[in-house]
Every structure is written in structure tokens, then in C-alpha cells.
Amino acid sequence: MDFKAINGGQETLCIKVNKVYDWVTRQVDVPLLAFDRGDLGATLFFDCPGGITPTPGxxxxxxxxxxxxxxxxxxxxxxxxxxxxxxxxxILCTEIPQPEGRASGQFQLPDGSTVVLQKVKVLKKGFIVIRVTNPAGEVCTSLPIPWAVSEKFFLCAPPGTFLQCEITDFECDANLICRPLATPGTFEFQQLDISINLCQNVQMEALVKLEITADFCQPRTDMPFVCPPLAFPPQCPTVFPGVGPVPTP
Incomplete structure (x- = not known):
């Protein structure tokens, strides 16, 4: 949109915004979720059509x-x-409170100077579901499986700042192993391994008031709506209206 400043409208303004104190991106690999046969019906539950369910799921x-x-x-x-x-x-992404607060430490930068940063602990957690399908279209679906991962960051995070976390990519892969039994064509659950990878933006922010000098703006000129001219079908002036009878071919 083509906003234009109002002439003579510039003045000093006080605005309230979130200031970014530090900002990093990082990939995180959730520890492998591994289940064996002993977990089926104990910590891992599947719901299948026509299944035998001594224990629900x-x-x-x-x-x-x-x-x-x-x-x-x-x-x-x-x-x-x-x-x-x-x-x-x-996906839940929250700071883990530390009893003594965020510990500070000195770190050396590539240019040889030092900087004081704070240790920030971050927890991410959520749920995933596994869906298994055969060529006949029959489906077994797991109940939600919880996952969680904690990390520590060294950031510019003085008292008064808060964590702002954004997940920018998510990938989940599962590998199911079925063991064949003595009877041909029959199988049983042996193992399920699940890997989860995330990409994230982690920022430390604080709500601050800033004084800026700016111009007020006004909306652009609206596009006028013009009615189109009336259009008439083309005439046949040599035939109608005419001055006499239409000649016979």
C-alpha cells in the first residue's frame, strides 16, 4: 500500500515493543524413542480394526x-x-526455572574479547502418533506417544527478559519391525523406533518503551469505481431500418 506522510505531522513518539536481546537457531534431535515387545500394551498401545484386545489399545x-x-x-x-x-x-516450548536463577559466565568471542552470557534451560515436549497401513487399507493407529527434550543455551538473558521460542521445522520417522512366526504368513511385534528432529528459533526478549521520531501516515487514495458505458448490439443499417422493401436475392 502506498502510504504517504501527513505534512507537518512529524513528532516524537513513545512506543511499547518487544526488544530482542539475543537470537539463535539450532537443530535438536530428540533422544530415540525405542519400544520392544514388552512395551506393547504397557507403554505402547495400538488400536486396530477387528483386533483382540485383552487390554484396551x-x-x-x-x-x-x-x-x-x-x-x-x-x-x-x-x-x-x-x-x-x-x-x-x-509444541510446548518453555523455559525451565532454575532455583538460583540464570547462572552467568564469561565467554571469549572470535575477536578475543569477552562477553557475559546467561545459561537458559529450555524444555520442548509434545505428542506423536504412529499409523500402520497394509495394502488392503486396514489401519492400526497408536495412542498418542509423548516425547520431550531439554536443552541449555548461553544467551544474553539479563533479569527481566523472557524466552520466545518458535519451531521452524519438524520431522518424524518411524521404523517398525515385525518378526515372522512358525506359522507361514503370521507375524508379531518385535520393535518400534521413532526419531524426531526439530529446527527452532530461540530468542530472549523484553517489553520496552522506545522514543522515536516519526511521521504520521495517511491511507492511499482509493481506486474510483467507474460504471462501464452501456453497450448495444451492432445494427444492420442496410436492412433495418430501411427505406423500402428488402430486395429479393
Missing amino acids: SDDPCAILGGNYTVECFPSDEDGNPIDPLAPGA
């Missing part, structure tokens, strides 16, 4: 779907509904 996807399957992994909320992991607040 303890279906064996290998026994029900067979040895030919595809596996997908997607982020979810605590109820198992798919979510956009990049949406604000979709």
Missing part, C-alpha cells in the same frame, strides 16, 4: 496387518488429533 499391528505394511509418524495433540507443528503453541 494393546492390539498387535503385526499380527493383524501382516508383514507387508507402511508406517507413518505425525505430530498430534494429547488426544491424537493431527496438528501443524509449526503453528504457534502447537
Whole structure:
């Protein structure tokens, strides 16, 4: 939009904004989530169509779907509904309070100078769901599986600053191993490994008031709406209106 300043409208303004004190990006690999057969029905639960469920959600996807399957992994909320992991607040990212506050330390910069930074501990946690599908279209879906990872950052984070965290990329991969049994064509769950990788922006911010000199602006000129001229179909003046009878060909 073409905003223009109002002539003579410049003045000193006081505005309230979030000031960024420090900002880093980092990839984080969540510790591998590994499940064996003893976890099925104990800490890992699947819901399959027509499954035998002595314990609710303890279906064996290998026994029900067979040895030919595809596996997908997607982020979810605590109820198992798919979510956009990049949406604000979709994945919890919060600072871990430290009893003695953020510890400070001196660090040497590449140019030889030193800087004082604070240690900030950050917790990220969420849920993922595993979906297993065979060629017949039968699906086994896990109950939401929780994951969490904590990290420490050394940042310019003086008292009064707060953590602002943004997830910029999310990747989840799952590998399911089904063990064949003595009876041909039958399988049982052996192992499930899940890897999660994140990319993140981590910022330390504080709400500050700034004095700036600026111009007021006004909206651009609106585009006028002009009605189009009336259009009439082309005439046949040699035929109508005429001055006499139409000649016979």
C-alpha cells in the first residue's frame, strides 16, 4: 500500500515493543524413542480394526496387518488429533526455572574479547502418533506417544527478559519391525523406533518503551469505481431500418 506522510505531522513518539536481546537457531534431535515387545500394551498401545484386545489399545499391528505394511509418524495433540507443528503453541516450548536463577559466565568471542552470557534451560515436549497401513487399507493407529527434550543455551538473558521460542521445522520417522512366526504368513511385534528432529528459533526478549521520531501516515487514495458505458448490439443499417422493401436475392 502506498502510504504517504501527513505534512507537518512529524513528532516524537513513545512506543511499547518487544526488544530482542539475543537470537539463535539450532537443530535438536530428540533422544530415540525405542519400544520392544514388552512395551506393547504397557507403554505402547495400538488400536486396530477387528483386533483382540485383552487390554484396551494393546492390539498387535503385526499380527493383524501382516508383514507387508507402511508406517507413518505425525505430530498430534494429547488426544491424537493431527496438528501443524509449526503453528504457534502447537509444541510446548518453555523455559525451565532454575532455583538460583540464570547462572552467568564469561565467554571469549572470535575477536578475543569477552562477553557475559546467561545459561537458559529450555524444555520442548509434545505428542506423536504412529499409523500402520497394509495394502488392503486396514489401519492400526497408536495412542498418542509423548516425547520431550531439554536443552541449555548461553544467551544474553539479563533479569527481566523472557524466552520466545518458535519451531521452524519438524520431522518424524518411524521404523517398525515385525518378526515372522512358525506359522507361514503370521507375524508379531518385535520393535518400534521413532526419531524426531526439530529446527527452532530461540530468542530472549523484553517489553520496552522506545522514543522515536516519526511521521504520521495517511491511507492511499482509493481506486474510483467507474460504471462501464452501456453497450448495444451492432445494427444492420442496410436492412433495418430501411427505406423500402428488402430486395429479393
